Amino acid sequence: MGNYLIRRLLQTVIVIFGVTLLTFFSLHLAGDPTLLYVSERASDAEIAETRAKLGFDKPLSRQYIDFVTNAARGDFGNSLRTRTPAFDLVMERLPATIELTLFAMFVAIVFAVPIGILAAMNRGTALDGGVMLFAMFGQSMPSFWLGIMLILIVGLRLGWLPISGHVPVLQPLFEGHFMVAFENIPGAINHLILPGVTLATFSLARNARLIRSSMLEVLSQDYITTAKAKGLRTWTVVGRHAFRNALIPFITIVGLEFGFLLSGVVVIETVFSWPGVGRLVFNSINQRDIPVVQSAVIFFSLLFVLLNLLVDLVYTTLDPRIRLS
Amino acid sequence: MHYLARRNWLVVCALIALLALMAGCAAPTASDTSSETSAPTDGETSADSSDATRLIIAQTVDLEGLEPSEVNSRAESNVFAHMYGTLYEITDSGAIEPYLAQAYQVSEDGTEYTFTLNEGLTCHDGEPLTAEDVVYTFQRAADPENGFTGNTAGFVLDALGYADARVDGDLDATIVINAYSPIALGLISEVYIHCKDYYESVSLEDAAQNPVGSGPYKFVEWVKDDYTLLEKWDEFTLRDATYDELEWRVIPEASTRTAELIAGNVDIITNVPPDQHTAINNSDAATVAGVAGTRRMYVGFNQRDIFDDTEGGLAIKDPAVRVALQYAVDVPTICQTLLAFDCERASSMVNPPNDNPNLEPYPYDPEMAEQLLDEAGYPRGDDGVRFDITFQAGRGRYLNDEAVVLAIGQYLTDVGVNTNVEILDWSSEFVPALRQHDVGPLYFVGTGGSTWSAVYDMADLSEPTGATNYTEWQNPEWFSRWAQLSETQDADGQKALVDEMLEIFYNDPPWLLLYFQPDFYGVSDGVDWTPRRDEQINVVPAKPIN
């Protein structure tokens, strides 16, 4: 166990190192961003001065080494645009993105399980067909389109839910304002529903399909048949035996799911004017704000890798047959 | 069982560690100014203007910082103009009127402007606002140590020829410039005055997060990418603002902005796409208010030698070709269809009514264009093509820009100039190329103009090697008159020179003249507010309608 953890952590270090390398060089391939950070009327001397100040005059290898050594100490440099620490900019927007992603994950998983089980239990019926059809449609809509449609229909026409905007919960929580955080929860959920559902739709559809086929597989196994033959009630069988085993393949994707939903937030945050990291990173890439992009990418890669490590650990507790090796 | 339990424990630890990591990272960023996290508008109830005297304005982009000397965008200057006062103020009609200063005097040679401040002004932290603060504002903006590149340092001081500033009395401050400039007062009116004691005591980083203003509204809170909240500062008596609070929201997606407006959750939105006008006007919640803006939209003919190896680059060096192409584009139709606006085509780079009234805008006459191109020595080839040319534009910067650019490409192609339209990313591709004068040979851009001065509008082309002379147009007649212009101080003489220069521009056009960009705002029916022509949002005079 200990060895396994050490090896996984070592791998994590290698992966993060690779991510820094990839980020750094793909951003610098675009050339020197200095021109974006001088005034329109700047002279050549002023440009050169700014370039030196930003450190872009050094050889690329040198810049990379500087960046890695600083990053290892937790210093990701200042944003070129706002001149404030890049990591702080990411962290300020992180709670909003985490809220959105967790909510979407919740929707994608919590709703998928009963839907999938119901479909599996009623295999071949109209209900099953309907679920499969929903799953197919859910997997064939571009999210920006679905988002705008939901805004226009649910938000504007029906007026059921807020159209855009964000009510913070995690932010006051981190700042220690527990009362504020709890007060905000109803409003926050209200504001989360449209963007969250938009973000989750694809995953929800996919997960429902997965749970369904996974359940069908388990239900056809001998031990289930035996359990049924022993006279156990269907729902007992499903709850006690089938579900637990059907969950195993599902758990593995939870870790991937997080990274997967994070990828979607750029579009969702733009459509719903959600003040999260996705928009920050997208704008920063366009503005060549290299330190901000780097901090965000490294942070998310780290989060992703650790989460997957966690998932692997959970996985083994659920299925003792699997040995960590 | 034992084994399993131990593993469970490990999992719990890992989970806690992960959460701690997230929490730990997020915690120190808490800004200490905003002790309360106030929720933005409640989306459920429509914010009819009577329920609170909060005015909510939705813009497309967020601020980058709150540093008054570092204005990077129109979104920022809109917020800043409510937080800070300026010495003089440019009104809707283009007049320049006293604001923080009650009067000014100019020295004989036009190089020293002495402003007399109103009495009893204070900044938002209570510090009296005196001549010392005015001088500090200018010196701080100009200090290369601070490395400012925004509007004040990067444009205003440079265009002004700023030399120095000095205190001439408790309320008298003098701004010294290198040479007489006909646009000095207007430029000075773009500088946001801030107080010395506070700004001297904080670092640039802190200043950009916690501004202390000098205008009618006081800073409350900035939630990045979400909103900026200002509250009325009652001690400011120079202007009579109605709303108690201003909330500047950021909503990047046009459909979302419009939906929020129609739903009654915001009061004013910017940049309404033309195809959403009907939806807004047909709702019983809001109306579209359009104004003839001052931004000059044009297609530049980049005449640099770098394009000499292309047919098109070579062709547009010929003034006859540049004139011919003016006839090829149906500007009024573009305005009507793509911009939902009846526009008159620009006849020069100067906004009416400061332009030369004798110049007729080029009409849409494709046959004339073809005839002139034939005469210029560019007949159609066997494939119907006269020459190929590349036409570049940035994406998403101007009203319906992609459609306008594609339409212009079609018009040019129709007269035999095979136009290859390239849409580039605005900030990372187009702007750098534009600044290095590498863009084109045809490019689409709009430069901000003014309601108050022809010379301000012409300043883009003030010197043959100037940074903003993107086309590197070299007409000696034009540039020699520019020198005369700075020597002529009487208004009539200036006007005569301007008219002459605009005629030169008209006959040897470095630009394919298009239109002055209209600006469309969506305004809630509960708010009485009229937009200005110069893209500046001023909601101080806005009032609720009951």
Add this chain to the structure above:
Amino acid sequence: MANSASLSTTDDAVYVTDREIRLSPPWWRKAARSLAAAKWPILAIVILLSLMLLAVFAEPLAPADPNRQNLIRRLQPPLTQNEDGGMEYWLGSDGLGRDVLSRLIYGARISILVGVMAVVVGGILGTFLGVIAGYAGGRTDDIIMRIADIQLAFPFILLAIMVLVVLGAGVLNLVLVLGVGQWVTYARIARGETIAQKQKDFVDSARSIGVGHRRLVLRTIMPNILAPIIVIASFNVASVILSEASLSFLGLGVPPTIPTWGGMLAESRDQLLGGYWWLAVFPGVAIMLTVLSLNILGDWMRDFLDPRLRGR
């Protein structure tokens, strides 16, 4: 699909591969029961074939030049007739007066091309690296799988945005980015299958009688991994088409002079509020039909092509 999904096709497929393929019973038979008609995959094939025909024969089939503008006739609804009573716009005109039907037909070309090519790029690259990793083992395997981990850990959309912003948006770059974004999926299948095959007796005996490595891989290993890869590929074509739409939304799709379904959908977003439904509905339906067909076909193929599943 949500663009979240589409933009990290890898994750989707990884999961499909690792679990669903091996575990799920034949969809075909269930589909026959649950959807009450076994005709769906046939319908899917018919739809896909006709779309491909549209793409190939766009020139003769399209009623107009897809880029020909007519500002005066912009935003005309479907079934608009011209003065002579002939049909001017079957499916309406867009914001520049271009014919929506013609753009759809030409759009099929680019959308399908991008989808298929990206999958081919990703499939070949991934299969190649996966087979090498599985066959060589040891250090080589470690390096390739670490690279795969890096790719997975890197939020794909950020990589796509970065590369497209740096290289510029264009059909070729889009194909490369979307292709490279998926190689891990294929690599994992190929690697696992290669390792499994390598341990079999006949591989040992083949090697002992002097069969070369290349021949061994091509003859014994490849046929076994082709089936799952084709299945995954059919799902991935669908997700790539959606990714293209999302990238268009962010302004990183193909240039506006090249019509694509995703691009049309993205262009129409400011007009949705104005009631110009045809601008969004037709390209939306085209995407949905294609993605739906590909998913149905993929499910069916998973059943039919994967020998391990056939007997169940």
